[in-house]
Amino acid sequence: MDNLLSEGLSLMVFGMGFVFVFLTLLVIATGLMSKVVTKYAPAPEPKPARKTARQAEPTGAATAKNDELVAVITAAVHKYRSH
Amino acid sequence: MDNLLSEGLSLMVFGMGFVFVFLTLLVIATGLMSKVVTKYAPAPEPKPARKTARQAEPTGAATAKNDELVAVITAAVHKYRSH
Amino acid sequence: MDNLLSEGLSLMVFGMGFVFVFLTLLVIATGLMSKVVTKYAPAPEPKPARKTARQAEPTGAATAKNDELVAVITAAVHKYRSH
């Protein structure tokens, strides 16, 4: 019983401590990495990043776009036929 | 041999019987369910159910639509350019 | 040691020989097949083979086409709206 308590306590102390240590190191490493990258390989002007956006897009949005497309084309065609 | 015959016969009688019993119960349960649904959760006016239709569409149809799309756009563009 | 050498040598002789024999037979069989096909089932005039081309198309190209499509439609719609 006491054993369980001490295990639980030490899990909390060391676990939480480790999470903080790890993420602190990650903050430092990431910051360092960003600094080095910005210094030695400065990014060009921010591109619109179209492609990445597309990938991240949820399926729903894609469908929506498709529908828009169809709507737009339908309109265009009606116009075309009505000439 | 006789054993095989009796097995076959009983398989037919009980099998066919069970299929009918099961589907009869399904008819009843489905009817009941539909009645309850229509009573307590009446459907709104029938939507065009565009999405489901799209899903059920076989690949062939999808391709056909795509082709139509391309044809339509080509026409629209030609019209547009000829202005 | 000598064994390894003789194994290597025979692997080269028979391996290379077999590759040539196999591909020679394939040349013959293919030629024969083509001849028979052209004789008994002459192809109709070469279709544009649109579909196969589409399949072989790398993803990149497909995306490019999609973009073109969007551009084309946008143009068509602008035209339409400007009427």
Place this chain on the structure above:
Amino acid sequence: MEKLLTLLTASGIYNISGGQFFMILIGLGLLFLAIRKNFEPLLLVPIGFGGILANIPEAGLAYSAVENAVHFAKPEVLQTLASVLNISSADPHDILHAYHGSNASTHATASLVAQDAGYSNGMLYNFYLVAIASGVAPLLIFMGVGAMTDFGPLLANPKTLFLGAAAQFGIFATVLGAVALTLTGVMDFSIQDAAAIGIIGGADGPTAIYVTSLLAPQLLGAIAVAAYSYMALVPLIQPPIMRALTTEAERKIKMSQLRHVSKTEKILFPIVLLILVALLLPDAAPLLGMFCFGNLMRECGVVDRLSDTAQNALINIVTIFLGLSVGSKLSADKFLDVQTLGILLLGIVAFGIGTACGVLMAKAMNKMAGGNSINPLIGSAGVSAVPMAARVSNKLGLESNAQNFLLMHAMGPNVAGVIGSAVAAGVMIKFVG
């Protein structure tokens, strides 16, 4: 020179048996039917190709490690296998016979011996183990089919479920037919074989494969080929029977338009079906459970990405492996048997009887309903063979009355037939499994 001899004596042309040659021709024939005649190509292209691969001499693609070890017959390996299988003879045939009859642990030990001797399972044999012996492939196909099925027409007119029931009579009549062939000494089928053959009449590929893999795996090749071939032949098999059993007046009956079915009903239907299965026939639970799961994913509207995958990428992947695995059972020693002829014969009888019973049931229902509301042509769709049989009903309806579109009305019995044959499958597994 010795190497040259090795190449020659290990070549296919040196080793090919008449049976293998013939089976390769059958594989080519299946490919021809699939590609040129459009016979259920999604299954028959992989099955036909798998059949050719399975019969490449010396490649052993369709054999287990032990079968491959026995084929190459090194005396010391045969000796070890014989001792593992606890038989005194080291004759290849005796070893194979003992191996096929041995229990699971002996099987496993024999397999390790063959592997130690450098032999391994053929590629197609591994596909078969993973896809069919485990039962998973037909179930996933059923899930995908569920995700592609619209129960709307059935829900608009649930009574068409009776048509799906009646058409299953083909299944059970065929079982009796197989029994009769055995009793008259023409063939030799066990009751398990008879049940698996009967299920061809269900006109539903994955159900037939699932039941056969459980009840009579040695007949899998013939039964799957028969099931898919006859499904492709539905436009030839059904019309004469339908015409013979109906009058011109009946074929002209126009059915009233189906009512609108709400989204909620469509969501609840697979759940109602599942609960009925759970309460009445647990042995149908894997098949109908996966079918209902696929349909629920389709209709619930909140997991579209899962439903899309189930009816595209996943079902396609599974179809490739399922087809090749079925093809692996087209090896000459298993397929070229008089039993195969019996199966082909019984299968077509099953289709015919199922069609007839569906039509007769529809006639009866029409009579009971006043004689002018149910076109008996939709009864034949109860065999399933989705959506081919429903199209046949539609076509015959149009022949008699150019304004008579039966397609949606026939879709009800059509999907009911899928449920009906899965229920029949559950009964078979319960009774003779």
Place this chain on the structure above:
Amino acid sequence: MEKLLTLLTASGIYNISGGQFFMILIGLGLLFLAIRKNFEPLLLVPIGFGGILANIPEAGLAYSAVENAVHFAKPEVLQTLASVLNISSADPHDILHAYHGSNASTHATASLVAQDAGYSNGMLYNFYLVAIASGVAPLLIFMGVGAMTDFGPLLANPKTLFLGAAAQFGIFATVLGAVALTLTGVMDFSIQDAAAIGIIGGADGPTAIYVTSLLAPQLLGAIAVAAYSYMALVPLIQPPIMRALTTEAERKIKMSQLRHVSKTEKILFPIVLLILVALLLPDAAPLLGMFCFGNLMRECGVVDRLSDTAQNALINIVTIFLGLSVGSKLSADKFLDVQTLGILLLGIVAFGIGTACGVLMAKAMNKMAGGNSINPLIGSAGVSAVPMAARVSNKLGLESNAQNFLLMHAMGPNVAGVIGSAVAAGVMIKFVG
């Protein structure tokens, strides 16, 4: 007539136990929550459906071959199993108990005995073995999540990683809670159980499933259901806590726009993270390794077709099997236990504490930074529950200041929370695994 009796006595309705009936209701309840209330439907639809399948009486879908053999309890099979398990009693309960406690080789032998007797693994049990017991499904989901994650906001403001750390306090506090419940005699959790329950507080489904499958597989059903349900409830659980711990002035704080993050930084981040994991916590390597791999595929820009597949076809296929497999652990005998209530209670406490710690950490960081640059509302997003928690932060921000869009600022702590709980998972596995 005997057949009729067989059908009846083998039917579900004849055999259903109260527990199974109740679990089927729970399965239906999960489906209702998923479909009508939109509770994480991608997981809860398969889990709920799997739960129903697992509780179909006599179908044995969630049981191993041995469990099925014991269930049908033929005396000779029980006798053989008892001798294999080296126990004298042939009582079903004793056999099951010995089986569950036996080592891997005895397990394998017992399994072969059951197969020889004609029993086989249930479908869901096979799915569980392949998807979860092997550990592969949660890892592939994590790879897909990595391929869907944009670390841009985190890289623009790496300090938000501290918020992702603080919110993990919920995990460890819950471990203590589980320990306290045990010490007071209310429940009986081992330290492994406590650790697995704690990880619910990580608000990250695949991490919870991965850890639980390693530390306390018997609790998998309850823990997964709790984790996904509470993730869906984040919009209800978090706001009161967030409001209680922040002042109106704090909630009004507008954060400055995030800097642009270059492609190179995004490519290097998963590699930096991987190296840190490699150097500090190898036990987190499978989880974070696959996560980083997915993210690298996404960002590197040269393997788009792999990245697309990882975040679509592959993750969808794996989700279907993962959900059904988790559902298989909702069988009555495993789920209907007072422990489940404890888990549900502790889980919500974990979410609450995590939320509070995240907010408090954000308050502290804001104070240290001068008091006007970090809106404490983004702290709650540190629990993960991506992207729901970030949306909650955004919503509360808009309530206080209609011009205050916190979404992108909250995405930093949000994805940091994923890393944080994966690190916590690694520590748990190291210490009590």
Place this chain on the structure above:
Amino acid sequence: MEKLLTLLTASGIYNISGGQFFMILIGLGLLFLAIRKNFEPLLLVPIGFGGILANIPEAGLAYSAVENAVHFAKPEVLQTLASVLNISSADPHDILHAYHGSNASTHATASLVAQDAGYSNGMLYNFYLVAIASGVAPLLIFMGVGAMTDFGPLLANPKTLFLGAAAQFGIFATVLGAVALTLTGVMDFSIQDAAAIGIIGGADGPTAIYVTSLLAPQLLGAIAVAAYSYMALVPLIQPPIMRALTTEAERKIKMSQLRHVSKTEKILFPIVLLILVALLLPDAAPLLGMFCFGNLMRECGVVDRLSDTAQNALINIVTIFLGLSVGSKLSADKFLDVQTLGILLLGIVAFGIGTACGVLMAKAMNKMAGGNSINPLIGSAGVSAVPMAARVSNKLGLESNAQNFLLMHAMGPNVAGVIGSAVAAGVMIKFVG
């Protein structure tokens, strides 16, 4: 404090060996080449990442359960393993050595012992077992490649098959090179090793992986890395050789436009090829069978949904696992060996010789055909490395004559090279497998 010590002594930084550190650098180098230099990224990104994962200290991701058990070296476990392996020493190295040399059943028993002691296969090891040891991944890739291959240019000019034959001389010359290195005592390769190394010259990734997994699995990492790297380097390796062996006049030769190839010819070609394989070289049946199956699915036009899946979702999924599995063989103890240097050296020699022989063969064919109809530059495409090598031919042609588009002419030998190396692979497996 004890826990802190545990964390520290189990951390990567405390345990990392020089070899692991170096291999992680190599993994990073592969990622750099793949991402920045576009070296076959679809394979080298997963391979490089898998290589890093495999070398994370203490994580044991690339090790089997037994290897992990031995690594952690608890005396009682080592003792049990030693007795299972029937050796007297319980020294870790001796146990590993006995384990790797043991037969399949001892292997299985040792594995159960390790599992009983709480150790399990690493994630990457499981991927390797499923994807490569079973042989399935390279075969599925080959199926996908078949579904992506257009044999039109080859069918329009079947004689280009000879170029695909000639270029395989690189394979067999390299075998002799490996033999020579062994005879001179520089390296120590068996004939199996030599054959596997030679196949690098086939310039075809899946063929190389398939053959190596059968003949020399311990060399898989080095051979796969060499094969894919050199395929990426084709634009650097080939041009100097091509220029040296051709005259300016030859490079200027314009080839007449290819005839139209009918659909029927394209459908029949994979079947003709399959039958030839079946009759002459059953050992090439798995590789070329799956290749032909993929191509038939592509061309037959009736199974487009299967063909689409084979060349997208399925090949992508398999590529991810294949790459990570190959990466698992980049563990320091297997890769950091003088043999690896030998493999890298021999591999580039193989590419060079293959290129040269292809060009010389094309020159000869051109001479025989009158000297003005075949541009020898297309000969180099016979090594395969599809479609890179064909593009190189095209580029050099354009340099000499800006109107000279050789791409389609070079596609013939290019795909012929794939067939050629698969045939060579079959011969290797037959003779030394």
